[in-house]
Amino acid sequence: SHEIIIAPSILASDFSRLGDEIKAVDQAGADWIHLDVMDGHFVPNLTFGPPIIKALRNTTDKIFDAHLMVSNPDVLLADYAAAGANYVTVHAEACDHLDRTLSHIRELGCKAGVALNPHTPAAVIQHVMDRLDLVLVMTVNPGFGGQVFIPAMVEKIATINDMIDGRDIIIEVDGGITAETAGAVVRAGAQVLVAGSAIFKGDNQASYSGNIARIRDA
Ligand code: DX5
Numbered sequence: 001s002h003e004i005i006i007a008p009s010i011l012a013s014d015f016s017r018l019g020d021e022i023k024a025v026d027q028a029g030a031d032w033i034h035l036d037v038m039d040g041h042f043v044p045n046l047t048f049g050p051p052i053i054k055a056l057r058n059t060t061d062k063i064f065d066a067h068l069m070v071s072n073p074d075v076l077l078a079d080y081a082a083a084g085a086n087y088v089t090v091h092a093e094a095c096d097h098l099d100r101t102l103s104h105i106r107e108l109g110c111k112a113g114v115a116l117n118p119h120t121p122a123a124v125i126q127h128v129m130d131r132l133d134l135v136l137v138m139t140v141n142p143g144f145g146g147q148v149f150i151p152a153m154v155e156k157i158a159t160i161n162d163m164i165d166g167r168d169i170i171i172e173v174d175g176g177i178t179a180e181t182a183g184a185v186v187r188a189g190a191q192v193l194v195a196g197s198a199i200f201k202g203d204n205q206a207s208y209s210g211n212i213a214r215i216r217d218a
Pocket residue numbers: 009011012034036067140141142143144145146147174175176177194195196197198
């Protein structure tokens with residue numbers, strides 16, 4: 001189906017109240033929960049890993065979408081699966097053996113995703129199309145929330161949409177997604193919209209519902 005999936009990134013939430021923030025976006029109409037894992041090496045920032053994801057798993061039944069911005073994802077894949085991640089997405093730039101890593105994610109019972117930094121060409125996933133459930137097109141350089149959408153990524157989304165060629169693979173976008181940028185990425189083929197600052201602004205559940213609805217309507 002081509003129903004739009006809205007995935008709030010809890011990176012923009014109040015980290016002192018993570019469980020409550022997840023419950024609030026769940027009630028506010030989120031489809032998935034996007035979990036930004038950063039290791040201070042692949043990206044110049046640090047967030048959280050499997051223990052915190054595991055602790056948050058009982059706060060919602062929504063899909064947990066783990067975005068691993070880490071240099072060596074292979075060592076902890078089993079821990080992300082055990083923590084309750086439904087989608088596990090690795091960066092192509094971080095994987096020397098992408099085919100093996102994606103197969104491993106599926107063997108662990110998770111959906112397998114590949115993320116591409118803005119400068120990474122779509123062609124790097126050409127040979128793993130049959131191992132993939134999701135392609136995450138970064139529409140900012142990863143590491144921080146609240147950055148400005150890179151318009152050149154719209155064409156890249158369209159290229160990947162052509163490469164998918166009827167396969168059961170969904171395109172996710174992440175970075176600078178707002179009611180203003182959502183229309184263009186969806187028209188190009190994106191189905192999962194990650195948004196951090198655009199959803200968590202307002203700091204309460206009523207604001208989150210309005211923010212999610214505005215992106216969905218756009
Ligand atoms: C960036 C993260 C994003 C980020 C998006 O490295 O992968 O998920 O939280 O934040 P916004 O929507 O504020 O650009």
